[in-house]
Amino acid sequence: MNGFLLKELALYRSERAARNASAEVRAIFEREHERICMRSDKLIACLMLLQWPGAVLASFLISPTTWVGGQSRIHPHVIAAIALGGLITILPVTLAIFAPGKIYTRHIIAACQMLMSGLLIHVTGGRIETHFHVFGSLAFLCFYLDWPVLITATLTTLVNHLAMGYYEPIAIFGTAAGSHGRMLEHVLWVVFCDTFMITSCVQTLRGLWVTSHREAEQDVLLYQAYHDALTGLGNRLLIQKKLSVLLDDPSRKGSRFALLSIDLDRFKEVNDTLGHQAGDALLIQVSTRLQGLLRKDDVLARMGGDEFALLIDDCQSQTVAESVAARMIGCITTPFDLGQHEARIGASIGICLHPQEGLEAKDLFHHADLALYKVKNSGRNSFLVFDEKMRAETTLQMSLEHNLRTAVHEQLMEVYYQPIVDAMGLVLGFEALLRWHDSVHGQVSPAQFIPIAERNGLIVPLGNWVLAQACAQAAEWRRQGNKLSKMSVNVSSAQLSHDKFVGVVLATLKETGLPPELLDLELTEGVMIENHGQTQQTLELLRKFGVRLSIDDFGTGYSSLSYLRELPVHTLKIDRAFVTDIEHSIEARTLVEGMIDMARSLNLRIVAEGVENRQQMDILIAAGCDQIQGFHISKAVPAEAAGRLMAVKEPTPERQSLAVWNIASADMPA
Template sequence: MGGIVITLFLHQAVLGLERTRSGYDFARRQEIRIALIKGSFDEAGEAVRAVNLLFRSSDEVSDAQFIRFTQPLIDTYPYVHGLTSHRFVLGAERAAYEAARRKVWPDFEIKEKKDGGFVRAGERPLYLVLDMIAPQQRNASAHGYDIWSFAPHRELAERAIATGQAMASGLVPMVEPVGRLGIVITLPVYGPLSPGAGSVERRAAARGVSEVLIDVYELVQLNLRHANLAPGVEITLSRQVQGQSTMREVGRFGSLDGGEAAFPGKLVGSVLFDRTQRFTVSGQAWELRSRAREPAIAHLGSVLVLLTGLGFSVAAAAHVQGRSRRVAYIQALVDERTADLRRTSEALRLSQRAIESSANAVILVDALAEGTPIIHVNPAFQRLHGLRPEEVIGQPIDMLAPDGDEQPALHELHNALRERRESHVVLQLARKDGARWFADIYLAPVKDAQGVTDHFVISEYDVTTARQYEAELEHRAHYDTLTGLPNRVLLTDRIARAIAFARPQGWPVWVVALDLDHFKHVNDSLGHAAGNRLLRQAGERILALAGPTGTVARTGDDEFVLLLESRIDERQAAAMVNEVLAAVAAPFTEQDQRLFITCSAGIAGFPGDGCDAETLVKHAQIAMVRAKEAGRNAVRFYLPSMNERAVERLALVDAMRHAMSYSEFELYYQPQIALATGEVIGMEALLRWRHPQMGMLRPDRFISLAEETGLIVPLGTWVLRAACAQAAAWHRSGLGELRIAVNLSSRQFNDASLPRLIESVLLETGLPATSLEIELTESLMMENVDAAIATMRELKAMGVQLSIDDFGTGYSSLSYLKRFPVDVLKIDQSFVRDIENDTNSTAMVAAIISLSHDLGLRVIAEGVETEAQLAYLRSRGCDEVQGYLFSRPVPAREFEQMLRDSRLAALQGAAVRPIG
């Protein structure tokens, strides 16, 4: 460290001397550059003075004499781009002067600059004309140029004439070379002039001026190149802008070394010299700035001092370090051996503690002794096996396995011990008290220094709980958790095995799909807990009748599948299924209540109805659906026509999903007639589907499917909005305040947002709430009476009218009818149709009309098709009617025309027959 400190001190001292010398040299070279540049400007000024002397010495100088005199000057000073002579010409002398000059220059005339070129000068009292110029070839076009007409040039000439001194112009762009800047030095030429004359006398005696054009860039570059002052230096020449304090750059010469400094300069830090000096040329201020990086060679001495000192210091340090390292190595070797012994001892102690503290049993056996006896066990072994160490040490490893146990894993363990290799097995072992448990066993050989296996380490992990979980998961994967019956996965496997067994002999296999009828009512009325108990009881009854060869599986909420494979024929299969239906139909007991529930069944058989489990189950379910459609609590065998119908239903559902997007649905309207006046007072909106292939479809073809799939909700919303919009449009067109009746599905009515939907539709369409009548069926309202009443009251508060459709065909509870806030009862057409030939229907119609009037309700009869029916209804005081006697349901356009014709007939006093 002492050597490095001394070395750095000496290095800084030498470095300071080197930098002082470099700075002095840079300043000296800067002075030389300025002297050369200023001298060149002075030489150019001498050239113009020589031209001036030529004109003073002779009154008449020819062009040839001028060229011979100036050519040596131009050759001597390459940066001089032109020497010119200008003479004053009076306006009165212009014609004579131009005629004299044309003898030398045929096209000569006095010109001035305009629009970037030369044109004939205008008439003026005085001209300062460019009379002679060298070199002629380069500047021939300028002959005759009147510089007096150009204000900056005229000002320069006036200053020179007034002072009698050479004056320099500002920077002017040069024509050639393009892009460079030059200056013009002007010197006046006088006639006879007395000494001490003032500016007035000088102006009076002035005959003209002589000028020299200097390429400043060329002047500087030639001087720097000849003096070798440009390499490695960036030189910037600037001139003061005339009349201002700012400087304008004329040119930049040379370049500053942009690369990295050489090693010595990089080591000591390269210094950038920057020096700016001003000087004057012909009364104008100039500025020269030089920038250069300190040369690396300038610091060779300081670098050598630094490197030499560092070298000596490093050598001395290496010698001392080498001696210290040998001593430290010996000490480190002693410490390492001591630490190794300590680590080995700690590792042995830690290994022993780990084995003793392990939660799993660890057994050490001697691989070289006969019978591979146990030589050590840890405390966990005693906890798992129930044996003390003294009971097992020295005993062969076979004593741990149960007597006479033939587990394949035990043979694998013996083979691994014999072959001296690793192994992993799962064994069922017995504790001392006889309890069985599962152990996950890992066998690992321990080798000596020569690679011979002399011991084994056996690790045992208790996996009994994991095995129980696996068994439970296996059971859950194949059995229903509620009923304990096989699920769909196990059912599929059993059907596949039954088919594989029956196929060679051609025996039948029967798959029966069972579904509890109206099971949803049990959950809704008694709760899901009661429903679950009923499902378990139903499964037990079906399983009791299936027999030892049958399989009963639960495949859905209230769906079971029965597999029959006892080689019975079709008649026997149907008889057995009927027994199942009878057993299910027997009353169930739930909390001291007797429940009755039925079951529908569909049967599909192998090989006639399918050759795999999926097909057979699907066809059995199709047959079961047909049984439900036939009235429930019935059995149906699968027929191919059933599948065709199912496919047709699926196709119809798919087409229905797209029908709204393609505007295939439309509304038909059937008029409702007031019997008292015979006028159309309203209409019922009826949905039709114009199917692209099947033509016009009535609602009974697709409404039930829409209910099943949930499409009834968006479809019903569309019907409500379209019907209200059409009724509002007829109101606005002057066809009367007609009432529009719209039917609601159960899904729509049970939706809590129904009142908000109707309110928004009325607001959107502008239809008065009193012109909307919502038709509800008795069964729809009876599903949840309290909720139905709450919804109906909300609608009534809005002003919407309510009617009960198909009255007399449902529950017809008079107590509920009293609670329902309805306005209209609609007599079902089945009663109206039989008025003429059935006294019971006649009495029923009369009773409904009387009941409605007693309750303050209007009554409307639908399905009126004959005059006799109409006469009877009128005689009983029925309020309104609708039916084919008046009109079938028709599209909106026809209905509107019908209304207009009816109103026209009324205006003309026609007999009242509402709509013929």
């Protein structure tokens, strides 16, 4: 998605947000106004139920009653109060019960209320005090905050007065006399009062609109506080709030649900390669896909960056959570269309179940993150459910990672040196090997801390530090008169792919004074073949400056003859896995002999590592192996002890047996 489309999308979202905000204000206004009207419907209907008996009572007390022929005759005003009053009252009461808040309900109620005022005036003979009932009715109708209702009430009053003969046009000019003139005056007062009340309603409506606008703004702010601006998903606050509701609600005590912690794999590569705009577009597409997998009550949130969380309500079993996680991984691994580019990513998911593995929100998040951490350390693009064993393993890994970061930054590690000898037992050089003794965990194996350093980006500064230490030590030994033909240093893929790696190597050689031909950089087959074109250019440049190159752990990787012919390497190091059984297995011995013959045909030197006894040593030398490295010679030792190993100048028959090296290194730390 290019920049123009993103700008258009942002503009569209801004306009849509403005429309949504306006719609929200109107919705709040109409909801509040409807609530007011419903309340007013019921209030005025109740008043009309009281007015009807009042009108009947007034007709009995005020209207005259006569007796004719011993029989009584009810005055017509009484009949009107009972019959018409009932008709006027029953309809609005019915509407207030069955259709409250409707527009037609309040207009009908307003008309009936004004008819009730006219009826009272009629049955009382137009007594002046009943005229004020009209004004009182208008005042009550103001409760609706709906000025068209007041218009309906006024028109109903005027029509009623015309029908009852209270109003004559001639009275406008003052020629009418008596009550008719007074009624005209009364009607004019009604109109004046009505105009005043309409103005008051309009002002009150404006106030209600302002209040609705303020409430809508608060709703928008509240929405923004609980939702992610980019994807529209909930955020950390929303999912925490939902968790609190589930955990604190007494009716949900012991309820089953699952919390999934989701992290996108390789998203950083997309973001760094294609730019942040493409990364944002990718996140939007990911959120859309994930939302399509959810039920109504599930809550998906973006926690920040490329991290998401999912709360699955009413999750009855671990199988349900695992099924959801598998579907999520499946939809995310499908390629994403980013305009001119196609992005392929994955997802790692950690799952925590309630109430099995957590009773508090912080525990649920922590356990889900621990499971996620375990997934990412185990190869990614998968899911795991948290258990207590995982807690111990992950806690150890996190502690090691924290302490390793401190050790790298404060240079608390040591470089040990394992000798490499020729067939005569003469020390040719050393391989620099990193050792770490942690104050908490004791001696930590490189097999533990090297993968951690590779994951968290520490491997580059750590590898450069080892390179500097090894070159400085080799240069120091040369100044002391000790002759050695090489110092081997392992190089990681992260170092080799760094654009400044060649400069770092050359600068280190210049600073330490070590000749380039004495530095032997060891790289695995996988490191060399990964991003082959760029790697080959880097290796060719290093070889041009005189640095020697070796393939480490040969035979465990690609083992492609075409790559061996193309790459500018000098040495092959046979992995210890092939050396272990050569004294017992004909197949293993044949395989090693084949590797040696192949290396010789390519004019490469051969180093066998992992040699642990005399028999292995003799077989390798007989097969034509050039150099030997392993515990049979010596373990990796500190620089001071390594210096003593170089003190032997002329190998003797006894020294050729290499037993002297074991004796010499017996007092040296491993």
